[in-house]
Amino acid sequence: MIWENIHLALKAMVASKMRTLLSLLGIVIGVGSVIAILTLGQSATKSITQTIVEGGLETITIFPDRSDPKVGEFDEEFTDVLKKNVDDIETVLPVNSSSALVRVEQESSNATVSGVVSSYAAVLDYEVAEGEFFTLADNLSSRQVAVLGSEVAAELFPNQSAVGRYISIFRNQAKSYLVIAVMEEKDANFNLQYNASVYIPYNTYTDRFVKPTFVGSYVIRVADGADALAVSDNVSTYLDSTVGTDAYRIFSPASLAEMATSITGTLSSFLAAIAAISLLVGGIGIMNIMLVSVAERTKEIGVRKALGASPRVIMGQFITEAMVLTLTGGLLGIVLGVSISYIVARAVEWQLFISYTSFLLAAGFSTLVGVFFGWYPAYKASKLDPIEALNYE
Amino acid sequence: MKPVIELEDVRRYYTMGEIIVKALDGVTLTISRGDFVSITGPSGSGKSTLMNLIGCLDTPTDGYIHIDGEMTLGMDEKDLAYVRNQKVGFVFQQFNLLAKMSALDNVATPLLYTGVPYRERREIAMSALKKVGLADRMKHRPNELSGGQKQRVAIARSLVNNPSILLADEPTGALDTHTGAQILELFEELHSEGRTVVLVTHDTDIARHAKRQIHVRDGRIGEAG
Known part of the structure; x- marks a missing residue:
């Protein structure tokens, strides 16, 4: 069932590419900036520490x-x-x-x-x-x-x-x-x-x-x-x-290096937290597009219900769709974030330090945004009256 | 033999503001297994309400309904969905196929909700499509099929879970006379194989194909033929 839902979600995404892309933009930018900030923060720390180490720690x-x-x-x-x-x-x-x-x-x-x-x-x-x-x-x-x-x-x-x-x-x-x-x-x-x-x-x-x-x-x-x-x-x-x-x-240069690491760490966490707010905005965009999608597919929901889809199954279908949507946004965001980091790091001559943990975090978090903001539209879909939905034109 | 459909003094009332609309007002009806029944009636007669109740899309305000042994009174949406999936095969006037899926996937959809694994789903759906004469149209999407073919796909879909009743709502309503006749032949064939067919229509000519004709008027039923 999960695989079928993912398959359906991908089909729905491909069916309206432009709309999907626009509705994903919030998530893409949110995840992209979080990734860029974390990556650049870590790269900056590494570069600063390296400078200190080269100056002599003794x-x-x-x-x-x-x-x-x-x-x-x-x-x-x-x-x-x-x-x-x-x-x-x-x-x-x-x-x-x-x-x-x-x-x-x-x-x-x-x-x-x-x-x-x-x-x-x-x-x-x-x-x-x-x-x-x-x-x-x-x-x-x-x-x-x-x-x-x-x-x-x-x-x-x-x-x-x-x-x-x-x-x-x-x-x-x-x-x-x-x-x-x-x-x-x-x-x-x-x-x-x-x-x-x-x-x-x-x-x-x-x-x-x-x-x-x-x-x-x-x-x-x-x-x-x-x-x-x-x-x-x-x-x-x-x-x-x-x-x-x-x-x-x-x-001591050693303690300075430690201090620098802790300062840039705190700073980049703080900035990333601010950037994460844009994920919230992106999530609202997802909720909006999911509500539109549910309204557009009222008839389909009615048919599926007539064929024996329980409310849970319908809910699962739409939550999966929202999750696939936001996860796609998350992955695009990771690509965007890494690209930005790469360009900035080259411009200021830092050694780029890519944190793969932040990728997992971003992917996980964007999926979570999908569950959270997809929940209400999916719930609405699951509660549609089958007769009204079937007769919807 | 126990009847496949049993209605006992069924009432379905709607409230519209302060007015109570008695869409069905005391219907008692039994349909035995393997019967071919038509339900006719003008619009507003309660025909659609009766069909929705038999199809478990709706539950009665009062009275008992048994569909192949399942009593639907007081069932929640989840249980109703189960009965629809297992006991009822729907055929609609507008086919109601899912536009973005192939004929095969459309036919296999009810099996998905039953929890049948992928391979088995495909096999069952394929044989259902063969049965309605569309073995060569499996990969086609609904918009690549003619009206008659779409309705055949819909009939194949209604058969995959081997339901107790086939419930067809104006199945020829969107088709020309010739194609409509072919679809009716298909229903007769299914009936001859022992399936219970309930045909809902406003057209008395079509209703005549059925072995038993039920007429709905003002929320009550009468028999003809």
Whole structure:
């Protein structure tokens, strides 16, 4: 019986192609947009995560909160404390940064001036383009030397080499620093803006530049092969138990990737839910066309009843017809959604990630729409009086 | 032998606003198995109401109707559908074939509602079409058939469930005299094979083909011939 009903439904659809197509449009667009949103949402997540992963997952940065009373805990010894108490940490680098005006003759630039230790570049795989990064000795003797990020170097010394020249850094008063190296370009890593920075020895920063009461941030290099996300969690747990949850913020590319996934996931679910409303509108279109179909086929219903079709059988026939209709709409919608996703993904250069679960969901949901909105017309058909239906012209 | 159709003081009243229309007002009638009966009467006589009641398309307001042992009083639509499917073979004036289906599928439709499997349905429908002389028209749709052929398809359809009664409502009404005569011959042939045929018509010439003639007037019946 089910097969016969499907067969009848397909016949009825083919008999009036244009009408079928128009009445299906709501479902097609609804399903199409849901599929496109879910597919693109997932593709976006994948692309963002990939970008983050490529930037390097191995660093974690801790920013103490200046306003917290416990901020005094974050001193230079804290680097060793952290290393001792949390597993899988290779190095902890203290960093102090502030923004300052950097000037050479008439050229000036706003840059982030960071006081870092001599191992900073090596630990973060940050390559020197020209010259040499400052040494432990430079740091211990608080020499007034500077290493320029690629952007700063290009801005201040557009036509010549920066190494061997002097720059002035203004912070309350101008101080002069010898440029000893220029770094290679390195992609920003969400928490570390490499290229727009000027690096000076850590002790120089504290002695000559500004005297901080605590360390501005700690950059942690995770041991090779360790799970950055797990280390990040362990650091958080440790800090929570020692200085409290409010005294710091922690950033790791791994946790950022996780956050990005969750944000795009929530966003695309939300958008898909809105798009699903158009399925409701499409369902009303289906109800309308089914009512028309029942009215047009009153005579046929009468004949079928005279031949022994029970109300249930008639109901089944029309519900099946509605379901076949909406399922067809759903399948066309999937095709539409995938096509849109493909075009958009190509345009913005995302890697297309097709979710087959969403196909099943869309097909199932559109069939459900058919049952729901086909029910009333089918019920009406099943309740027709056989004599009146037979005499209907 | 138990009669195949039994009506006992059957009344069918309709209310139209405040007025009660007594379409049938106390009809008692028995039709025995294998009989060939005509029911005649002018329009508005209650002829159609009587036919609908015998065909189980309707139930009486009062009185008892037995169709091959089934009492239809108080039956719901589902049970009535079952009786129609099993006990009654309908033949209509306008053929009432399903336009989008082949002759074979049309004939097989009642079997679908009986729950007969596909292959068997086709076999039964094929032999029914052979019986009415349309073995070569199985794949044709109704619009590719002549009036006489359509009515033969309809008769084949009425036979597939081997019903207790063939109920024909003006079966020649849409046909020319010659074709109509052939259809009547077919009914006579079916009658001679032992089937119970009830022929509803307004035409007394056609009614004369039947062995027994029942006349309906003002909601009551009388016999003639």
